[in-house]
Amino acid sequence: MSRLVRGMIEGPNSRLLSQLPSSICLYIHVPFCSHFCPYCAFSKATWREDLELAYVTALCEELSGFERLGLGVKTVFFGGGTPSMLSPASILAIMGQVRRCFDDSELTEITFEANPESVSRPFLDAVSEAGVHRLSLGVQSFVPEELSVLGRVHSVDTVLEALALLGQYPALAINIDLMFGIQGASIKAIQYSLDQLASYDPGHVSVYGLSIEPNTVFAQRSEPVASEQVSFEIYERVIQVLTGAGYRHYEVSAFAKPGQECRHNLAYWHFDSFLGVGPSADSFLLGARFSQCSSLKTYLKDPTSPFFLTPLTPLSDTHYRTEYLLANLRVLEGFSLDQYQHRFGHSLQDDYPHVSDRLVLEGLIEYDSRRLRFTKKGIYLHNEVLMAFIEA
Numbered sequence: 001m002s003r004l005v006r007g008m009i010e011g012p013n014s015r016l017l018s019q020l021p022s023s024i025c026l027y028i029h030v031p032f033c034s035h036f037c038p039y040c041a042f043s044k045a046t047w048r049e050d051l052e053l054a055y056v057t058a059l060c061e062e063l064s065g066f067e068r069l070g071l072g073v074k075t076v077f078f079g080g081g082t083p084s085m086l087s088p089a090s091i092l093a094i095m096g097q098v099r100r101c102f103d104d105s106e107l108t109e110i111t112f113e114a115n116p117e118s119v120s121r122p123f124l125d126a127v128s129e130a131g132v133h134r135l136s137l138g139v140q141s142f143v144p145e146e147l148s149v150l151g152r153v154h155s156v157d158t159v160l161e162a163l164a165l166l167g168q169y170p171a172l173a174i175n176i177d178l179m180f181g182i183q184g185a186s187i188k189a190i191q192y193s194l195d196q197l198a199s200y201d202p203g204h205v206s207v208y209g210l211s212i213e214p215n216t217v218f219a220q221r222s223e224p225v226a227s228e229q230v231s232f233e234i235y236e237r238v239i240q241v242l243t244g245a246g247y248r249h250y251e252v253s254a255f256a257k258p259g260q261e262c263r264h265n266l267a268y269w270h271f272d273s274f275l276g277v278g279p280s281a282d283s284f285l286l287g288a289r290f291s292q293c294s295s296l297k298t299y300l301k302d303p304t305s306p307f308f309l310t311p312l313t314p315l316s317d318t319h320y321r322t323e324y325l326l327a328n329l330r331v332l333e334g335f336s337l338d339q340y341q342h343r344f345g346h347s348l349q350d351d352y353p354h355v356s357d358r359l360v361l362e363g364l365i366e367y368d369s370r371r372l373r374f375t376k377k378g379i380y381l382h383n384e385v386l387m388a389f390i391e392a
């Protein structure tokens with residue numbers, strides 16, 4: 001569809017349609033879980049077969065709104081919730097609708113989040129048929145006591161069974177999620193998880209520090225977490241072991257074998273446009289953020305994307321600059337100061353003179369060939385660095 005035709009579509013943002021990028025990254029939120037983990041702040045709902053059918057119908061309707069825009073899609077990411085709870089028919093229906101509503105000729109990466117307990121042969125057959133390239137498995141730990149503290153529904157045996165089954169689908173690239181900073185965490189426990197993980201040789205590993213989010217069970221019961229010192233030592237060990245095993249530490253939490261980086265997440269970190277569909281999904285288009293309603297019940301009644309209902313309000317210059325910095329700094333190769341200047345019309349040193357100088361002096365960030373990036377110390381203390389820019 002030509003940009004001229006796009007501009008003729010009615011709606012509160014119709015005059016902006018000609019400025020849309022030719023292709024976007026698509027996030028699909030699947031809200032269902034079989035069990036609610038006590039640390040989790042994501043939007044989720046208890047699975048029921050009738051709700052899944054209604055959700056798929058609503059999602060396909062939301063997607064159909066974009067068909068008129070003629071957008072291309074570069075990456076698709078199914079997150080949740082637990083996307084692997086979807087039936088094979090639902091998976092195929094959703095991907096069929098994505099391909100109908102967007103130009104998929106440049107679609108190079110489809111990622112599906114999965115929990116070990118819902119990895120089955122019919123599920124893997126369905127994602128393979130749907131053209132999924134990557135499966136991101138929420139393992140969190142290979143230590144039974146840690147899974148129990150996290151309140152996960154799966155056992156270590158379930159993880160091993162899921163990984164063994166995945167081994168029969170070599171076309172699927174694998175990411176394994178691990179979590180650290182759990183109460184009782186130790187170097188010995190993380191080393192055990194890393195040793196177990198190594199025997200499956202996943203192409204990608206994501207390692208997240210546990211944070212206590214407001215309005216979670218952990219927050220209500222003031223769940224203790226590992227001390228800063230222990231978490232620091234564990235994170236240090238993770239980096240040492242994974243980089244020693246040939247992974248490139250390319251983002252604060254992400255490690256990839258050559259060519260296995262997650263393109264979808266890199267788009268977030270490079271501050272590219274993305275569209276989110278499904279309840280609670282966030283979007284960033286035309287310099288503005290907007291979110292779909294978080295209630296599944298409300299979503300099922302009217303899944304129209306806010307893009308067609310509400311005028312977009314672009315981020316203020318200051319807000320945009322800060323978000324750009326926070327996203328780009330997470331990528332460990334840093335970002336180009338010349339690009340920053342080109343984008344914002346002034347240099348980073350002009351915008352953040354005291355912060356950037358102080359962080360350099362404290363050895364947390366460094367300039368290298370006109371790029372700004374974390375130092376090794378800054379990687380460990382990344383939250384401190386990011387807060388310094390937010391508060392500037």
Ligand code: SF4
Pocket residue numbers: 032033035036037040041042044080081082115
């Ligand atoms: S952590 Fe994952 S599986 Fe657990 S409740 Fe949250 S979305 Fe569901």
